[in-house]
Amino acid sequence: xxxxxxxKVVKRYGHHVVVPHLDLTIADGEFTxxxxxxxxxxxxxxxxxxxxxxISEGTLLIGGRDVTVLPPKERDIAxxxxxxxxxxxxxxxxxxNFGLRIRRTPAAExxxxxxxxxxxxxxxSYLDRLPKALSGGQRQRVALARALVRRPGVFLMDEPxxxxxxxxxxxxxxxxxxxxxxLGITTVYVTHDQSEAxxxxxxxxxxxxxxxxxxxxxxxxxxxxxxxxxxxxxxxPSMNFLEMGIENGQLVxxxxxFRITVPENRRAELGRTKAGRVVLGVRPEHLHLLPRDTxxxxxxxFKIDVCQHLGDEMLLDVAAGPHRVIARAHAEDDAxxxxxRAFRVDMDxxxxxxxxxxxxxxxx
Amino acid sequence: xxxxxxxxxxxxxxxxxxxxxLLGFTLLGILIFIWLGPVLLVVMTxxxxxxxxxxxPFALPTQPTFQPxxxxxxxxxxxxxxxxxxxxxxxxxxxxVALALVPAFGLSRLEIPGKKLIFxxxxxxxxxxxxxxxxxxxxxxxxxxxLDTKLGLIIVHAAYGMxxxxxxxxxxxxxxxxxxxxxxxxxxxxxxxxxxxxxxPLSVPGILVGFTLNFIAIWKEFVFGLVLLNSEANFPVxxxxxxxxxxxxxxxxxxxxxxxxxxxIPIVILFLLTYRKISGGNFAGAVKG
Numbered sequence: 001x002x003x004x005x006x007x008k009v010v011k012r013y014g015h016h017v018v019v020p021h022l023d024l025t026i027a028d029g030e031f032t033x034x035x036x037x038x039x040x041x042x043x044x045x046x047x048x049x050x051x052x053x054x055i056s057e058g059t060l061l062i063g064g065r066d067v068t069v070l071p072p073k074e075r076d077i078a079x080x081x082x083x084x085x086x087x088x089x090x091x092x093x094x095x096x097n098f099g100l101r102i103r104r105t106p107a108a109e110x111x112x113x114x115x116x117x118x119x120x121x122x123x124x125s126y127l128d129r130l131p132k133a134l135s136g137g138q139r140q141r142v143a144l145a146r147a148l149v150r151r152p153g154v155f156l157m158d159e160p161x162x163x164x165x166x167x168x169x170x171x172x173x174x175x176x177x178x179x180x181x182x183l184g185i186t187t188v189y190v191t192h193d194q195s196e197a198x199x200x201x202x203x204x205x206x207x208x209x210x211x212x213x214x215x216x217x218x219x220x221x222x223x224x225x226x227x228x229x230x231x232x233x234x235x236x237p238s239m240n241f242l243e244m245g246i247e248n249g250q251l252v253x254x255x256x257x258f259r260i261t262v263p264e265n266r267r268a269e270l271g272r273t274k275a276g277r278v279v280l281g282v283r284p285e286h287l288h289l290l291p292r293d294t295x296x297x298x299x300x301x302f303k304i305d306v307c308q309h310l311g312d313e314m315l316l317d318v319a320a321g322p323h324r325v326i327a328r329a330h331a332e333d334d335a336x337x338x339x340x341r342a343f344r345v346d347m348d349x350x351x352x353x354x355x356x357x358x359x360x361x362x363x364x
Numbered sequence: 365x366x367x368x369x370x371x372x373x374x375x376x377x378x379x380x381x382x383x384x385x386l387l388g389f390t391l392l393g394i395l396i397f398i399w400l401g402p403v404l405l406v407v408m409t410x411x412x413x414x415x416x417x418x419x420x421p422f423a424l425p426t427q428p429t430f431q432p433x434x435x436x437x438x439x440x441x442x443x444x445x446x447x448x449x450x451x452x453x454x455x456x457x458x459x460x461v462a463l464a465l466v467p468a469f470g471l472s473r474l475e476i477p478g479k480k481l482i483f484x485x486x487x488x489x490x491x492x493x494x495x496x497x498x499x500x501x502x503x504x505x506x507x508x509x510x511l512d513t514k515l516g517l518i519i520v521h522a523a524y525g526m527x528x529x530x531x532x533x534x535x536x537x538x539x540x541x542x543x544x545x546x547x548x549x550x551x552x553x554x555x556x557x558x559x560x561x562x563x564x565p566l567s568v569p570g571i572l573v574g575f576t577l578n579f580i581a582i583w584k585e586f587v588f589g590l591v592l593l594n595s596e597a598n599f600p601v602x603x604x605x606x607x608x609x610x611x612x613x614x615x616x617x618x619x620x621x622x623x624x625x626x627x628x629i630p631i632v633i634l635f636l637l638t639y640r641k642i643s644g645g646n647f648a649g650a651v652k653g
Contacts, residue, residue, distance in 0.1 A: 052546050073552035085543035089565045098561075099551035146551070 001061030002076060002153030002186055003028045003048060005010050009043055009058035011210070018044050019210035022058070026203075029184045031177075033201030035191055036233070043158060044159040049188060050079050050156050063153055075154075082122035082159040084139045086131040086146075092118075093127040096145045103150075107237045108234035116276050117149045119281045120179075129326070137168045148183075155187040161196065173199055194234050198222065206230045231351060237315060238324035240287070243282045251280055256321035260298050263347050269361040273354050278361070283352035285313065287327035288344045289335060296342035298351075302327075318343070368439065372506050372644055410621035417617050432622035436608075439619070442626055444597065445604035449583055451514065452600050456521030457578035461571055463522060466531035469559050471530065472537040473545060483534075489527035494587055499522075505592060512594045520588055525578045532577075536570030576638045601627045 012018040019041045026032045026311045034042040047053040049060065051072035060068045067075045071093040078099075081179045086095050093114060094101075118124040131139055140160060147155060160176075161169045177200055180187055191197055197204045198218045205215040206229075226232035231239045244251040244258065249267050252259050262270060270278060290299060302318035302325065309331065316327045316335055327343055329335060344364040352361040379385050409417055411428040436442065470476055501509070501520055510516030540563060548562045589603040596604070605627065608620040 050546075050550060053547070072550045077550065079547070079550050081543045083541065083546060085541065085547035087544060087548070087562060098548070098553075102552045102557060146547075150551075194368050 003061070004154055004186060004188065005061040006045070006049070007059040007061070007278075009045075009048065010056045011041070011053065017210070019048075022210070022212065024205065024212060024215065026186060026188060029186055031180050031187045031200060031202045031268075032188065032205060033189045033191060033197040033203070034205045034207060035194060035197040036213075039209075040207040040208050042192075045207070046079075046158055047186060049075075049154070050077060051075050052093055073129055077154045077156055078150055078152035078153055079156040079158065080140075080143045080147050080160040082162055084131075084163070085144040086139060086142055088131055091128050091130060092123060092134070092142050095131065096149050097106040097126075098146065100149050104144035109215040111316045121145045121148075126130060135201055137172070137220065139173065140164060144179075148179075151185075152204050153186065155185045157187065157189045159191055160189075162191070162193070169196075172189055176200060195236060198234065201319045204234070206233060224360070224362070225281075225351065226360055226363060228279060228281065228360075230354070231360070235283060237283045237284050237326045237328075239283050239351075241353070242282070242323050242325065243277060244280050245277050248275075251278070253321070253323075256280070256301075256323065258300050258320070260300065260345055260347065266347070266352075269352050269364075272361045272364045273352075275355045277355050279353040279355060279358070280345075281353055282325070282345055283349070284326045284328040286346035287325065288332050288348045289329045289347065290328065290333075290342045290344055292341070294342060299342040299344045301342050302339055304335055304337055307335055307337055406621045406624055409618055410625050412618055413613075414569075414616050414618050421617075432618040433626065434508060436619045436622045437626065440604055440607060440623065442601070443625070445601040446626070446630070448514070448598060449600040449602070449627075452517055452521055452585075452589075453579045453582040453630075455518045456582045457575045459518065459522035460525035460529050460578050461574050463526050464533050464574070465564070465567075465571075466559075468530050468533035468537055469563055472534045473558075473563065474555070486527050486530050490531065494524075498591055498644060499588065501588075502591060512598060513596055517588060517592055517598070521582045521585070522590065524588075525581065529578065530572045532574050533567060533570050536573075536582075538568055540566050541553075572638050576634060579634060583631055585616060 003053065006022050006024045009019060010017070022041075024045075034045060036042050037269060044053060048055050049062075051070065052066070055068055057323050058068070059066060060076055062077070071172040074325055087098065089172070090098070093095070096114050097105075097110050098099060098111065099341075105113075114123065114127070118127055123138060123141050126134065126138065131142065134142065140163070143160070157192055158177065161172050164172055170294065175194065189200060201218055203215060204218050204221045206213045206221065208229050214221055215229045216224070221230060221234050225234065225239075232241070242253070242258075244253050246252075249264075249270075250259055287300075300320065302320045302323075304316055305320050306317040308315040312331055314329045314331050314333060314335065316329055318325055318341075335341065353359065354361055357364075405422070408425055409421070410432055411430065412425045413427070413429060413431070416423075416425065416427070469488070471479060476482070485557040505511045505516045505520070508516070510519065544562060544566070545558055548558045553561065553613070583600075584602065585600070589600045590606075593599060593603065605623050608623055
């Protein structure tokens with residue numbers, strides 16, 4: 001068990017700065033997910049924790065010990081790679097006990113530990129096979145077993161599920177969560193998949209260009225995004241953004257006839273921007289399709305371009321002038337492609353983002 | 365399109381495909397003839413009596429005989445010659461590969477200052493024509509008292525083969541997925557353990573390729589053997605066969621042919637033994653699902 005603490009960490013390749021300044025503490029036993037688009041520095045950060053990439057500046061503590069310049073083997077960590085990185089010339093058993101053999105663990109002890117972890121991961125029946133004789137899901141479990149068998153203080157995972165097919169991935173997700181609950185090992189998990197981040201992490205760290213945008217529990221990130229980037233990245237389909245003018249407590253876009261009233265209790269947020277304009281952020285589920293005969297007061301009228309039926313619900317691609325948004329509707333709603341329809345905006349749940357800084361004005 | 369037009373198009377396509385195939389097979393046939401023709405001729409000559417050869421050099425053997433093999437084996441003492449060649453090729457290649465393994469690992473996987481320069485210097489070893497090193501080598505071996513010794517020739521072959529081995533093994537090791545090595549470091553392995561337990565076993569196909577190619581090169585090598593050796597007892601088969609060029613055998617054709625066939629047999633065997641390993645998949649199951 002161990003706490004991981006990155007303090008003022010910088011990563012440079014020559015003159016190219018990948019991570020400009022990172023402060024992050026991961027509590028003992030926490031399951032933290034680093035998430036962001038490719039190139040956001042999440043994998044680099046993980047590799048720095050692992051000791052596979054040198055830290056250019058700053059300090060890394062694991063379990064209170066300064067390990068900034070220590071090699072991987074002295075950091076009490078284990079890692080699962082996206083590609084599994086099994087040793088192809090060794091049997092499953094030898095893959096799992098590789099680290100134990102290097103540490104000269106007594107044979108009986110080694111056999112006991114391998115048996116235990118193999119049983120837990122349900123790979124005990126193919127311990128004598130080579131990796132090439134295993135399916136993708138089985139290989140992934142062998143990689144997990146290899147990482148688990150040493151009972152590391154910190155468990156690092158670099159997109160471990162992205163090579164699995166969709167069905168296996170969902171299974172593996174709940175399996176990993178369950179395992180974390182049972183063992184309570186501090187885990188740092190890297191993914192670009194926001195749904196993985198939402199479902200697995202006890203805390204999500206959203207990164208962009210090497211900078212942490214927000215670090216909070218999944219629902220907080222979803223409900224209170226710190227800025228426009230986080231709001232757009234977390235949630236599927238993503239949040240819609242509409243640039244609007246501010247006029248006497250109303251949001252307006254005269255070009256397409258938009259005019260909606262902002263509730264009293266949220267007008268202070270609008271006061272925090274001097275621009276006179278703001279970006280309105282609305283999640284698809286907070287745009288409600290109104291019946292045809294309803295007057296479009298305090299509602300936005302869009303033309304329906306596409307209806308995507310998903311069985312229990314329907315996604316509507318709608319547009320008005322420059323605004324293109326996606327709305328979530330019930331499967332039984334009567335919406336036709338080509339018609340113009342009014343949508344009520346759930347103004348208690350929308351977000352206002354500053355035009356320039358893109359920050360959520362609720363926390364500005 | 366009308367039926368007739370479709371039919372026409374189809375016929376044209378079939379005809380065109382047939383013509384392309386015919387052309388391809390003709391070219392292949394010519395190539396096979398160029399490559400295998402001389403080999404066939406040598407093998408044919410080696411199982412004819414010399415009179416039969418003189419009567420019709422290109423005729424098929426009517427009364428095949430293995431007498432030329434027996435004669436040439438005894439006359440030249442092929443046993444010791446082959447044993448010598450085998451020793452030079454095996455020991456020289458093994459040494460060249462063994463010496464190349466660690467530099468190849470370092471150059472492919474480790475961060476070493478001046479790595480490119482070191483690699484460049486090693487590569488220049490590949491570009492030196494044999495003739496330019498012959499005299500310095502002769503001098504060096506003489507001052508080491510290794511002239512006309514088996515050990516001397518083995519060392520020369522090993523040193524001469526090493527740069528190519530480094531180049532090849534480095535390429536091979538670079539192709540081993542980086543994450544396998546990272547995983548080994550994370551599991552606690554040292555540089556040496558990564559080399560010994562992971563990279564080396566995974567390089568076996570590369571080592572086999574290198575060894576085989578080097579073995580063939582040494583087996584065929586002639587000039588080093590000719591210049592650096594004097595005693596017949598030390599001659600490899602290539603130098604030993606020089607005798608077949610002397611006056612005594614000037615008008616005899618079946619004996620040199622038989623000698624040539626004998627001298628090539630080990631290479632064919634070696635190739636048959638290793639080519640499956642050489643072309644097989646190396647990292648199956650290592651990465652990706």
